[in-house]
Amino acid sequence: MAVLNEEQTMLRDMARDWAREKSPVTAFRKVRDTGEAIGFDPAAFAAQAEMGWTGVIIPEAYGGSDFGYLSLGLVLEETGRTLTASPLGTSSLAATSALLLAGSEAQKEAWLPKIASGDAIAALAVDEGPRHDPAKIAAKAEKSGDGWTLSGTKAFVAEGDSAHLFIVAAQTGSGIGLFLVPADAKGVSRAARNMVDARSHAEVRFDKVALDADALIGAEDSADLLDQVLDRARAGAAAEMLGLAVQAFEDTLEYLKTREQFGEILSRFQALQHRMSNQFTQIELMRSVVEGALEAIDAGRDDIAEKVSLAKATACDTLHLVSREMIQLHGGIGMTDEHHAGFYIKRARILENAWGNAAFHRERYARLAGY
């Protein structure tokens, strides 16, 4: 664990206790069984808002606590351990970062207080196909009068079924622009998709949506801004993945220490010991780079892109391994829906895809390094 200050330690401990007591994996199972399109329990999200988590990276002037990205990452890790279903990461980290990085005063005042209080959920709408590719954006925003007309379809928008605000990446003619689109604007429609993690990943259509001039965040040519926003989204996903990896590993370890076959507790078998030592090693490496990426964002370093791609690729590979090992080492019981091992591997693969998988980030890392 990175060396934390007092606020961060307090936040992490609060999140850990809440996840364990108020939001164990059974809470996610209930969400899954209920089968609502929004894919989370509004009461749980309200509790998170009440504890101030929805405003962790938002400045105090807008109702937040301004504890920074690492702090929110710690919360996402702890709630990720128990697969807590919540729009927290998507709304209060990924989408919020766009407003923080480039929002005008008016735009910030219009949305940040509501996001901080939990009254509004914001979602990033970037991808238009099954694989993350910010270079392949077809959605278009055409100038009309002082404002814009937005048309296009976004795919697998996380929290798309519950969002009050979409932050949409679209071609402006000068490049890629980011637009604030209220979910209740005329021409916005959404269709739920039933995904393995039982969470909301909606298809969202924008059919000639009329936007004012002040819907545009930043410049008309904002590829760099989009990149920076995506990097923050990636770091948030990696933090949740760290929580999943840690808990999946610990549950597997616990199982090996209790299951007996051939007159022996499974954890006495060396082949299994070495597999667990290997996973432990990979998780420690993952922790270092995930925390490193969040710290780099907080410090405003100029190598955030490298650190984030390093973190996301490492998180993908590690969680991929740990989630597979969880199923395998639990034997038959891990294959039952009654057990929670299946939940971990399902959420793991969704997060591996989010904002670029391991291969995407290895390619990006090489390009950033010049080879």
Next chain:
Amino acid sequence: MATAELTNPAEALEAFRKEAAGWLKDNFPTSLVGKENVLATVEGGSDPDPEAVAWKKAMGEKGWGTPTWPTEYGGGGLSYPEARVLQEEMGKIGAWNPIGGMGVMMLGPTLLEFASEEQKKRHIPPICRGEIRWCQGYSEPGAGSDLASLQTKCEDKGDHWLVNGQKTWTSGGQWADWCFALVRTDTTKKHEGISFLLLDMKSPGVEVKPIRMISGTSPFCETFFTDVKVPKENLVGELGNGWTIGKRLLQHERTNLSGGGSLSRGQGPSLSDMAKHYVGTDAEGRIADADLRMRIVRHEMEAKAFQATARRVMLESKSGNISLGSSILKNVGARITQERAELTLEIMGMNGLGWSGEGFSQAELGATRGWLWGKAVSIYGGTTEIQNNVIAKRILGMLDHQ
């Protein structure tokens, strides 16, 4: 000497800094910058350069080669903050520590903890002055990972010990003056039958044979003990307590060896630059071999993750917490070092497989020898498999169950 008279610790430290800087300026000649031979204490003979000899004498007399050891045994008697200041001031002028070797890294700290007063007074001062070279008599042909199964016998002959047996992997045995060895004083008990003994390598009956390694060098020896008489006072600690003492010494060794992980921090050109040179690039400037390119990225990412972990572990330890991450450093460091060597060889093709002579650059020959030598990194100081056992047992508690 620690200046404890000033009441303000920050002032005292600054005063020490001035003192250290001044002394270093007077005693470290600039001509010695970059002349540190890291392997001198293991592989070389004594350094004939008179300036280096004088520098070693000066540091030895000051005790600053072993800065935090007690002055009563020849150490510098510095506090840890002062020792850090000394290190900083040395770094500023390119001064290196001429006092080193196993005596400093492993034996000295162990003797300070377990030896008698007479033993400390006899053996520690020469270590502080770098006058005596030590070698480690631990492993045997039949006792590698299972070190406790060692058989070198040490019999009580009344007024002396009689030692018979064979040690292997004795680093620098051919140049060592003394040897600290784990010997068997009781054949009926495995761990409790081991004792810790100091032997003069010049004793009659001691024979040393260098072992030629696949890398072409001979940094290790076999050491044979045939009826070697050892004075009674050379037993360190209690009879039968050798395993405890020996394990403690290994902890010091591991602390120093995992620092070798820092060697993997890209010495020389990067793999990607080498690949561009040997393999070429495509129209977009990417390494032309796509498969190799991806394996280079994976490697560079893991190397960065390792560095980040080493840094995190250090910060965690400094803040007083036990860092679980430290347990993974040797294995990961070894893996990265070896992977880098294999990728380098792959990049160089046949030019990376020359043994000597014409047709190969120094860099290429160095890569080949380094690749071979690097195979040892996952074996010495606790094999990767043993480390995995330790992680499973001690950190994951996999042998404990309710």
